[in-house]
Amino acid sequence: MILLCGIPSEGPIAKVNEALLKLGAQTVIFSQRQFADAELEWSFVNRKPSGYLHLFNCSYSLEDFRGIYTRFMSETELPEMKSASEAMRKHGLNLHDSFYQWLEVTDACVVNRHSTMFSNSSKPYQMQIIRRYGLKIPPTLITNDLEKLKEFKQQHKRIIYKSISGVRSIVKEFQAEDEERLSLIHYCPVQFQALLDGFDVRVHVIGQRTIATKILTTGTDYRYAHQDGGDTDLEAYEIPDSVADACIRLSAALGLHFSGIDLRFTPDGQVYCFEVNPMPGYSYYENNTGQPISQTLAEYLMNA
Amino acid sequence: MNIIFCHPFDKDAIWLYLELKKSKIAVELLTPEQVLMSQHWTQALDNSSEDFSLSLHNGLTLKGGQINFFFNRTQIVDAPIWRQAAEREREYVRSEMTALLMSWLYQVQQQCLMINPPVGHSLCGAAWSNAQWTKAAFDAGFTEASAADHSQSMDTDKVLVVGGKAITKLRSRKLVQHCIDLAQIAKSPLLEISVENNGNTFIGATALPTFRNHGRKFLALIYHQLSWKNP
Numbered sequence: 191m192i193l194l195c196g197i198p199s200e201g202p203i204a205k206v207n208e209a210l211l212k213l214g215a216q217t218v219i220f221s222q223r224q225f226a227d228a229e230l231e232w233s234f235v236n237r238k239p240s241g242y243l244h245l246f247n248c249s250y251s252l253e254d255f256r257g258i259y260t261r262f263m264s265e266t267e268l269p270e271m272k273s274a275s276e277a278m279r280k281h282g283l284n285l286h287d288s289f290y291q292w293l294e295v296t297d298a299c300v301v302n303r304h305s306t307m308f309s310n311s312s313k314p315y316q317m318q319i320i321r322r323y324g325l326k327i328p329p330t331l332i333t334n335d336l337e338k339l340k341e342f343k344q345q346h347k348r349i350i351y352k353s354i355s356g357v358r359s360i361v362k363e364f365q366a367e368d369e370e371r372l373s374l375i376h377y378c379p380v381q382f383q384a385l386l387d388g389f390d391v392r393v394h395v396i397g398q399r400t401i402a403t404k405i406l407t408t409g410t411d412y413r414y415a416h417q418d419g420g421d422t423d424l425e426a427y428e429i430p431d432s433v434a435d436a437c438i439r440l441s442a443a444l445g446l447h448f449s450g451i452d453l454r455f456t457p458d459g460q461v462y463c464f465e466v467n468p469m470p471g472y473s474y475y476e477n478n479t480g481q482p483i484s485q486t487l488a489e490y491l492m493n494a
Numbered sequence: 495m496n497i498i499f500c501h502p503f504d505k506d507a508i509w510l511y512l513e514l515k516k517s518k519i520a521v522e523l524l525t526p527e528q529v530l531m532s533q534h535w536t537q538a539l540d541n542s543s544e545d546f547s548l549s550l551h552n553g554l555t556l557k558g559g560q561i562n563f564f565f566n567r568t569q570i571v572d573a574p575i576w577r578q579a580a581e582r583e584r585e586y587v588r589s590e591m592t593a594l595l596m597s598w599l600y601q602v603q604q605q606c607l608m609i610n611p612p613v614g615h616s617l618c619g620a621a622w623s624n625a626q627w628t629k630a631a632f633d634a635g636f637t638e639a640s641a642a643d644h645s646q647s648m649d650t651d652k653v654l655v656v657g658g659k660a661i662t663k664l665r666s667r668k669l670v671q672h673c674i675d676l677a678q679i680a681k682s683p684l685l686e687i688s689v690e691n692n693g694n695t696f697i698g699a700t701a702l703p704t705f706r707n708h709g710r711k712f713l714a715l716i717y718h719q720l721s722w723k724n725p
Contacts, residue, residue, distance in 0.1 A: 234639070237632040239625070291625035305626075308615040312593035315600050315612075317539055329540040332594065338536050355593035357586055377575055378587055379535045379594055 191254045192491050193243075193298075195220045195289065196261035201473030202484075203261055209488035218243070218250055220289075222263060223270050225282040232292050239295050252292070257491030258300045260293060261469060262286070299447060299494030301487070306445035307468040311356045314381065316444075316465060323440040325433075325453075325463035329384040334375050339382060346384035354381045388456035391427055393434070394472055395441040395449045396486045400434040402427045403475045424478040429453075433461050440466060448487060495560050496521040496720060499529075500567040507567045509706045513713055519720065522554065526568050529556075529598075530591050531575060537598060546601055558601070563720050564608040568617040569702060571595055592617070607719060609657065609683045610701050619682030619701025631696035634676035635668070639696035650697065653687045654708060656715040661708050669693040 192210055196203045198221050210217050220228060220243065232241025232252055243250045265271060265286040271279060293300050309316040317327045331342045332354060343349055343364070351368075352361045363385060390405040404427035408420035429437075433453070440463075441449040450470025454462045472483045496514070500507030502525055514521045534549040548556040571592045576584050599612045610619030622630070624641040631639035653662040653670065655677040660670045669689070676699065677685040686703030689696055705712045 234628055234632075237639075239629075291623045294623065295625045295629040305615055311589070312596040314537065314539060314597035315593065318544070318597070318600055318604075321539075321541065326541050327539060330538065332537040332597070333535060334532070335534045335536055338534075353590060353593075354597070355589035357589040378573070378590055379537075 191215075191250070191256065192217045193220065193250075193255040193258045194218070194260075195222070195258065197222060197263060200261060201477070202471055203259070205473050205476060205484035206259055206487050206491070209484040210491065213485075213488055213492060215488065215492050218245065218248075218255070220245065222265060222286075223268055225265070225268070225270065225285050226274070226278055228285060230285055230288045230292065232288070238297065239292055241292075252296065255296070255298050257494035258293065258296070258298050259487070259491055260300065260302070260304075262289075262304075299491065301447040301491065302449075302468055303445065309444050310465060310468050313352070313354055313356075313359075313465055317463075319443065320440060320463045320466065323443055324436040325440065326460060328386055328454075328462050328464065331382045332379050333382070334377070334379040336372055336375070339372070339375070342382060348385040349382050350385050351380055351382050354379070386454050386456050386462055388454045391429060391453045391455060392470075392475055393429060393437045393451040393453060394470060394475070394483050394486075395437050395446070395451060396483070396490050397447060398438055399486055399490075400429065400437055401481050401483050401486060402429045402434075403479055403481060424475060426479050426481050430461075444468070447490065495556075496563040496565075497561060498523050498565045498567075499526065500565075501525055501527070501569060504567050504569075506704050506706050507565065510565065510713075510716065514716075517713075517717075524550075524554075526570075526595060527572060527574060528552070530571070530573050530595065535594075537594075537601065544601060544604075546598060559605055561602060561606040564602055564606050565716075566599060566608055566610055566612075566618050567702065568595065568599070568612075571617070609719065610685075611681065611683075613681045616701070619684065620680035620699075621701065622680070624698075627699055628696070630676055630679045631672075631699075634679055635672040636676075636696040638691070638694055641696065641698045649690045651689050651693060652703075653689065653693075654703060654705060654712070655683070655685045655687065656705075656712065657683045657719045659715050659718075661711050661715070664689070664693045666693050672696075 192215050194203055194207055194217055198219050207217055227246050229244040232239050241252050243252060265282060271282050274282060290304055294303055294305055314330060314332055321327050333339055349364045350361050351364055353359045392403045394401045404425050405422060407422040437451050444466060446468050450467035452464040476483045498507050498511040498521060511521060511523045528550055532548045532550050537546045545558045571588055573587055573591050576587045595617055596612050599617060603611045613620055627641040628639045651664055653660050653673040655673050658674055660673055673687045676687060677683060682701040686700050688698040
């Protein structure tokens with residue numbers, strides 16, 4: 191039995207559920223928005239977590255879940271949580287806490303555990319790990335020193351800036367008008383990177399398999415190209431075996447069963463890695479290319 | 495260079511600094527707040543090299559390759575200069591500063607011996623839920639484990655693990671080994687483990703223990719760590 195956790199109508203959950211049902215799997219969906227009708231009771235029995243998930247009138251033994259796909263949204267942001275009574279709010283928070291604790295210790299294959307998602311909250315921390323697994327990283331400078339920044343800009347000509355954490359993580363090219371705001375970095379160091387020519391490739395790693403998508407965009411950050419009046423096109427892409435192997439090893443090293451790795455292929459044949467997304471919103475890529483990401487993920491969960 | 499990296503309220507870490515000073519060991523006392531407010535902060539990463547350089551307001555400069563031992567006790571990230579900013583901005587800065595410190599500590603850790611290193615979700619050793627501690631205790635060999643938030647009972651004993659050695663009143667070698675193994679699983683060379691029933695039941699652990707009460711025994715283990723040389 192496969193357990194899906196999150197918002198059932200959200201693309202990645204809906205698609206993998208559809209793929210699982212096509213493959214004949216039995217799925218159970220814990221909809222966060224229906225936390226009022228859910229109970230999770232478990233404890234360690236003979237050193238193993240054991241218990242039941244109750245959803246409406248059905249009870250499921252936790253040991254029966256062999257594969258679990260999670261895409262939790264922050265429980266405090268759920269509309270039902272905001273309008274709930276104090277007692278119900280407490281129930282919702284305790285339920286989520288219990289879920290998070292159980293998911294960390296269950297023997298089931300959890301795609302992905304919360305504890306594996308932290309590397310992406312510090313991009314330069316993650317880059318140091320990326321480099322160890324054979325992928326190149328773009329020249330990066332984190333500084334509050336204007337002189338160092340000037341040297342970096344002189345060396346690389348075109349540079350971008352982005353947040354160090356996962357918050358407000360939009361990539362922007364450093365432009366002449368940004369010079370006026372530069373003194374502000376004195377109070378909070380900023381991450382700068384050399385702007386690399388080439389095209390982007392998103393590699394979804396699912397266990398030992400990779401599915402790569404080429405992204406052609408007019409924007410600096412393809413995710414936001416439309417907002418700036420630009421265009422983005424996606425198409426299936428074959429990556430060299432050595433790159434696929436590096437992506438698989440990197441994903442495994444970060445403890446991720448499923449990841450979205452952002453690469454840039456430069457005109458001189460080099461491959462750089464920007465980051466590893468531990469909770470990829472893959473449906474955007476599947477919708478645009480028809481690549482079988484949800485099916486591969488479904489097979490992975492079924493074979494867990 | 496040896497560094498004690500702790501908050502101004504961390505009496506245990508400050509005690510350690512003073513004891514090391516008394517023993518004529520070259521050691522610097524730094525706070526995360528001081529480092530985050532460095533006059534100049536530069537961290538550079540590329541494919542062939544990595545480097546950092548920090549100039550603090552007190553005149554101290556830290557550079558990659560200079561540090562031999564780093565005693566890390568970071569608990570919170572707070573940039574005092576941002577306290578007056580709007581809540582949303584403060585939250586953003588806190589995320590950025592946490593990410594910055596995580597990256598820097600990880601970089602430092604590659605070049606020296608660090609107790610405790612950052613471990614992805616935490617800036618200083620494992621900061622796990624009760625369920626995670628319980629599972630890890632079973633994995634380390636405890637036969638009974640039930641981590642819970644509780645006040646200390648009379649039956650509670652403590653085992654302090656420091657760099658693969660243990661300080662404890664308990665005699666069981668097996669128990670000591672379980673505790674050492676647990677510290678290894680938790681990637682926290684400094685770990686205090688609480689047990690009950692004469693050591694038979696694991697009830698909790700922390701990577702931010704108090705240690706002053708162990709006095710010389712603790713210092714002896716730290717001196718041993720200070721002799722570590724980067725291979």
